[in-house]
Amino acid sequence: MRPQITIAGEAPLPRYNVVAMPILPREVNIFPEDLLEASYVAADEARWLVVHTKPRQEKSLARDAVARSVPCYLPLVPKQSRPRGRTITSFSPLFAGYMFACVDAEQRLTLLQTNRVSRTVDVEDQELLTTQLRDLEKLIAVDAPLTIERKLQPGRAVRVKSGPFEGIEGTIVARKGRDRLVVAVTLLQQGVSVEIGDFQVEPIY
Secondary structure: OOOOOEEOOOOOOOOOOOOOOOEOOOOOOEEOOOOOOOOOOOOOOOEEEEEEEOOOOHHHHHHHHHHOOOOEEOOEEEEEEOHHHOOEEEEEEOOOOEEEEEEOHHHHHHHHOOOOEEEEEEOOOHHHHHHHHHHHHHHHHOOOOOEEEOOOOOOEEEEEOOOOOOOOEEEEEEEOOEEEEEEEEOOOOEEEEEEOOHHHEEEOO
């Protein structure tokens, strides 16, 4: 069963007992598959961009990018809905209106020609964004119960030293007497969080 997703500051949706929980297939959201791996070699002059899409065009843009062999990453998280009383799990963009692309000038033009892009944002710290996207995808892939963080709060910088999140960096925030690890894209000031024990992390100085 996929984890329940909540938004920080909002109560989670009530759970219902249902017989079946159809899961809609997850589309390709990263191309190529090793885009976020340390071994990935980008094309000459390729740089990460934040791509601001037109409304509700994130998946379509990612689909077009993959079809045109343009390196891209669209973080997707499971989301539950209940049409006609049946619980259905689908996958929605984590950051509404945003996709990430590692492209050269020609590939950037290819994205703009899809007519699905509002604008692109240059990224000054390429290494930081790569690390944050890598950690974000690792956290999503673990299928942990995640909370979407629409606005970042101050916290102490840590690195997870044990458990399924080992190696991931983020900040610790206290909420309702429990510690949560927030992994975010600072450029967007958004991310996700997951509950974690203090003994599993170490400070980053």
